[in-house]
Amino acid sequence: MLTKKVKKRVSFLSLLLISLVLAVFFILKSLTSNILYFKSPTDIQLSQDIVSKKKIRVGGMVKKDSININNEEIKFIITDLKNEIFVSYRGTVPNLFSEGKGVVAEGTLKDKSFFIADRILAKHDEKYMPPELKDLMKKNAK
Amino acid sequence: MFNLINPSRIFYWIEKLINFINSIFFVILIIALTFALILSPPDYLQGDSVRIMYVHVPSAWIGLASFTGIALFSILNFIFKIKNLNLVSKSIAPIGLLFTCLAIITGSLWGQPTWGTWWVWDARITSMVVLLIFYILFILSHKLIEQESKANKVSNLIAIIGLINIPIIRFSVDWWNTLHQPSSIKLDGTSSIHPSMLLPLMLMLLVLLLYCALILLMKYKTEIIRIKKKNIKRI
Amino acid sequence: MIQNIISMNGYGFFVWLSFAITFLACGALYYKTYKTLKKYEKDFAKELNQLSEEEKKQVLEKSKVASEFLASYNKSI
Structure with missing residues (x-):
């Protein structure tokens, strides 16, 4: 089941998710005083x-x-x-x-x-x- | 593994499940409502307004769980390209939208008598509104994009991006000062709700979950028929 | 007793309204989903029956779903 294509998609997806989490984290961090x-x-x-x-x-x-x-x-x-x-x-x-x-x-x-x-x-x-x-x-x- | 959601013997099981749920639904509904509205005690601080919790909390849980489900199916679908998962997540979406709306509306009705306001822009409530927007985008992407494969791609992407919002909603009350109180039921299973109030809460959750199952099954059946109808000459 | 349940010590409006909204909204979504399902079932059955005998036989042979659908649909009418 784990063909090359699947592996490629998994790594793409994890990269996407990690960068999204980081981006959201920094946005929220800089907005902390507004979120409180x-x-x-x-x-x-x-x-x-x-x-x-x-x-x-x-x-x-x-x-x-x-x-x-x-x-x-x-x-x-x-x-x-x-x-x-x-x-x-x-x-x-x-x-x-x-x-x-x-x-x-x-x-x-x-x-x-x-x-x-x-x-x-x-x-x-x-x-x-x-x-x-x-x-x-x-x-x-x- | 994916045979369970493969639509070949599925109609038989859908019919059976729908009939089973229909046969027990109203009995459980009446028991749950009796407990929620009559038998359970009022709260020491909030009095009878605490009963709003019995619709508010299950609605919010279902709203969150539905989106998590949609996002996980989208990830699986993105990796393994299983077409039926799109049908499942498409069938979950209206349920999630409905219960997210209900959580926000009943929350507003609970906030007025207890907090003293209908609405505040604190972190918990704002992140719930963001969830609502993600649901609307997900459903709109299916409604507006004619080409099915393209619509699936766009909606999958929306769901995966929206997944980030789920932990933000869950932990917003712990990370930031909010007017909304912290979670009563912690991740490790401990609860600060007295058992006499936890029982109606769980009963109402059961009722609403059964309702969700009914809608999901009917909607899934509709989606299968729609697909087959489209491809009738090529089946 | 009944007075108490309706008024809920002054919170009756909020409690009853939130329960009413919840169940009305659920009822509305159920009605809509049910209607759509019945409509699709009817259209699909109609389309299957409009096919020529040869085509219909082929479709039903190839697709379990279609044959199962037709069987359960004919039973329900």
Whole structure:
């Protein structure tokens, strides 16, 4: 079955696939900052060129006991467990927005540790379980 | 090895399989829907909106698996020049297109109540749209190119190029920050879905796979007849 | 109970709509595939029957698929 023709086609195909993979890899590598849907607080701390008027997204976890609501303004802290950023927001939040859960905020930076959001999205994790089980786990943790 | 897909005794088996699937399909469908919509518990965080997962996740899996299948057949066909493989991949394409569309639509319907948005351009969702474009190109190449051998060549090339996109979709949630959550079922088989929710998910997957088999068999039969009809004087 | 299943604690619209879209789309593709198959079967049978006796005999002898097709098609009508 492995005639000369077949061998030739196999080598051509593997060459094509390898070059395609390499090309795609380099394209994606150079586009990384555009592919990232949001930056973490650490990314923002480390970045050199902060343009304050530019719209960006910051994502991470809502820090426990940090949500503060008054006069329709919601203030909370996004953390990635290394760095934190204060967020101020006016408007409605999604149902899943709560302490200790993932969040993505869209808006502008005032400075490296203060962010004014004009849209809040909730990010949930990949774990699914019934509510009774979650209560049981909470009890065990205490 | 390739006798199984050789269309000489095939009509008999296609008929038999179609009848068998038809006889069990609705029973399994009703069981799966009962579990998915009534018996399975709501999620601790997402409540009842988690039930969208039972159509969203199988659709996405089938969309990905179909394209992988098409691409592998294209590679085999490119190397060994087996004509029947073209008929098979041509028969898979509409199934993959349908389920990729469904994964995107149901995902949008799931995103609104949970994330708070219908649509975002994050890496997972964008790469799924790229997959959709590849399906459309594949099907269009068969529709638009009159000459059969040329159409096969072009569509094979599209499928092989599109294969690169499959691992990108699978790992997009691990490589980059995305709004989409990471995979619940890992490659090593561990799952972070509670068994009471995994059961309806697998049942719905079974139902949709049976449906895919039905469509594939009917479409494959159509393709064989089309080929034979074209060559009727030369058979 | 039934109220609960329909409303799904406020998520009913999204859940029911996604299930409905899925099954409607599947039904539509099934219908289309089925129709096309029947059309091709009919055309193929017609073409086979239009051949002269000599040609038909030759075709059926050479092609298992054609003879098998004709047998199962005639049975189904």
